[in-house]
Amino acid sequence: MSRKSVRSSHPINEILDILGTRWTLRILWELRDGPQSFRALQARCERVSPTVLNQRLALLREHGIVTLESPGGYRLTSQGRELGEILMALSRWAKRWSGDAD
């Protein structure tokens, strides 16, 4: 559950690899306001296929960012919630960025 292969010397490279694949960031974002079922997540990420959704969730679970619990479904772990805070900062930035550049 918590074992992972270290393919990069700096952890940032690993997390960049994980977050830099399609849908991963989006999934975390959708998970930010409470637990979601697989199918709810699928509905929120409008064009994601169940195959990739499952792949991403499996990866995020492997790395201890997300867990699956019998009632409620998928949810962020404490580490995942910290990551969610960073996404909130990203959201605030995006708002300013959108205002400036648009």
Add this chain to the structure above:
Amino acid sequence: MSRKSVRSSHPINEILDILGTRWTLRILWELRDGPQSFRALQARCERVSPTVLNQRLALLREHGIVTLESPGGYRLTSQGRELGEILMALSRWAKRWSGDAD
């Protein structure tokens, strides 16, 4: 140069789309400590093809996150640097995360 199509109601969705494609996060990360030439960037992102690198840089330039200047090469704009700060927070988180989970 600064015009962009709004395909999502919330800016976070757009930035999630942009950052959630392969290499984009990594490119921004490599740009964080100073301007880089196209080829230097290519060397730092070890397996990126020039095709995608150019696509990503073009997209980031379109959105005013990165600029290309005659001496020095590619560099972050002021908005890009703000985004870089968020990546630094991500890096700090990654360090803790790696320490806990590994």
Add this chain to the structure above:
DNA sequence: CCCGTGTGCTACGTATAATGTAGCGATCGC
């Protein structure tokens, strides 16, 4: 004048990853 080196960038064939649709086994309420 030509040559080597560096720049940003493109073409094109091949490999990989994501999509869309259908459906599985399990669980729950009726």
Add this chain to the structure above:
DNA sequence: GCGATCGCTACATTATACGTAGCACACGGG
């Protein structure tokens, strides 16, 4: 038993990225 939902998978199609080679341009000697 029936229908609705759950997480998840199979498989054929399509989009995306890769890898290599090379273009056009600029600069700085010899």
